[in-house]
Amino acid sequence: MALDGIYLYSLVHDFKKSILNCKIDKINQPEKDEIILTLRKGRENIKLLISASSKFPRIHLTNISKPNPLQAPMFTMVMRKYLIGGKITNITQLNGDRVIQLHIESTDELGFDSKYVLIVEIMGRHSNITLVRERDNKIMECIKHISSDINTYRILYPGINYVYPPSSKKLNPFDFSKDEFNKYLDSTEININEYLFTNIFTGIGKSLSKNLYINCLQDNNTINKDFIFNFFKKFIKNLEQNFSYKIYKENEVFKDFHCIELNAFNNIYSSINFNDPNTLLDEFFTIKDKQDRLLSRSTDLQKLISNNIDRCNNKDKKLNNILEECREKYKYKIYGDLLTSYIYMIKKGQKEITLLNFYNEKEEEYITIKLDENKTPSENIQSFYKKYNKLKKSAESALEQLERNKSELEYLNSVLTNILNCESYIEIDDIKKELIETNYLKFKGNSKKNKKDKSSKPIHIISSDGIDIYIGKNNIQNDYLTLKFANKNHLWLHTKNIPGSHVILCSDNPSDTSIEEAAILASYYSKAKNSTKVPVDYTLVKNIKKPNGAKPGMVIYHTNYSIYTEPSEYSNFKFENNKIIKS
DSSP states (O other): OOOOHHHHHHHHHHHHHHTTTOEEEEEEEEETTEEEEEEEETTEEEEEEEEOOSSSOEEEEEOOOOOOOSSOOHHHHHHHHHHTTOEEEEEEESTTSSEEEEEEEEEOTTSOEEEEEEEEEOOGGGOEEEEEETTTTEEEEESSOBOTTTOSSOOBSTTSBOOOOOOOSSBOTTSOOHHHHHHHHHHSOOOOSTTHHHHHBTTOOHHHHHHHHHHHHHHOSSOOHHHHHHHHHHHHHTGGGSOOEEEEEETTEEEEEESSOOHHHHTTOEEEEESSHHHHHHHHHHHHHHHHHHHHHHHHHHHHHHHHHHHHHHHHHHHHHHHHHHTTHHHHHHHHHHHHHTGGGOOTTOSEEEEEOTTOOSSOOEEEEEOOTTSOHHHHHHHHHHHHHHHHHHHHHHHHHHHHHHHHHHHHHHHHHHHHTOOSHHHHHHHHHHHHHTTSSOOOSOSSOOTTOOOOOOEEEEOTTSOEEEEOSSHHHHHIIIIIISOTTSEEEEETTSOBOOEEEOOSSOOHHHHHHHHHHHHHTBTTTTSSSEEEEEEEGGGOBOOTTOOTTOOBOOSOEEEEEOGGGGGGEEEETTEEEEO
16 A cells, blocks of 8 residues: 555645644544544544554544444543643654654643654554653653564653654655765665665655656656656655545555556556545545454454354264265165065074065065174064164254254354444444354353443335335344334345345335345345345245244245345445435
């Protein structure tokens, strides 16, 4: 991703217009590595998001609201103590690199003015947010504590002096002379390739370096020191006039972005234009960061469900192997019947006997039956009947277990689909509660339910014809919608033999358009959301039955119609107050 020093320069340039001299009104920490400062500018509230995520570190203004933890973390408490009511007096960037400093003036509990620097390091897995007291350079608190075991160069925790990240040997792109430039090139082996500018200057990402290199070749086929120096100086001089905020995408998937137009991408990707760097970052990272955090939060659940699915699949194989072995059970019954009929011909001590098989009516057939020479004829007969009865009971038990195993597998696949479709932490917590109720997870914590515990609600969408459509996010909601909420004459929809959500179309006489839209929603909120021509069954709610002892969300039905849908058509829906408007 291209959140490099040049993009941060454009961001600082924008911050100085938008949040300089703003007062800090609120400080929240919705994630363990992310804070949101609510700034006051006149009568307007502005949210500044700062993230030290190892995967998506960033700083930008945002319009997104996130739920906060019930108990504020220590970092938040310290930040509130020293910065609430403070004013942002300056915003600087360290040597054109990925370190931003927010200079803040506030009043302490004794009424004295204090100055602090909130240092934001945007450096991948080394990213951090640190509050430093300016007068003595002492760390008040940092969002990630770094001990000497982790980093021998510098330690980050409260009470010690702050040490900046090790300075780069590369040149500051905004402050370098020709002598410094020539000296650096003479002392360092630099290859003339697309990473030329990344290797010389701090804060130049690979995408931008490649773009500058291509522009160099267009201006001059021979690239030498003087040409590179003059070319880059001109680029920096005209930088603020050339800001062009674009996200580059391929098939609706965001690939890259920058504050400079990347000519190298114009023929590869389509682009979306933005007026400022903050709106771009909010758009680019919101979905990616949310998906990454939800995936991280649900990893343990996915592993639990996947392990149980593997267990069920292995059990299925073993049970089918037992059934395969039990197919020969009738052979032993025939042996017992034949020996009973011809018992007068059997002598004790015989190892085998050949008898006419009177069960074969088509042709005359003789069967050779092996006998235990140490058993009497009667004991040999009983041993074959016992073997037959044992295999018969094994087959019956295996069939029962297969049926239960099939039901459990359907349930587990539905839970896994619900986990992958989660869009918030509350939805993940709801699935955890469901797994506790079904004994896949052990309950931990206080047995008394917390009054602040929240549960998500089913998705509510209104069809283009004005009919209410409800979609379950998990199996508990599926049961509620189908068995309690819906009217018996409402329409029930579900993907055919594919795990997915229960969808209720609240109408006794829905139009074909509403049925089609509800079917598209059913296919989209299913395991087949990335497939084509997905079959969706629909029937009246009164035709749905829940078997005794069935797990949540598991129902049966017999009378139904089917419709084939394209889940991708969901992207053509536009919503206004939850109502579908087809584009």
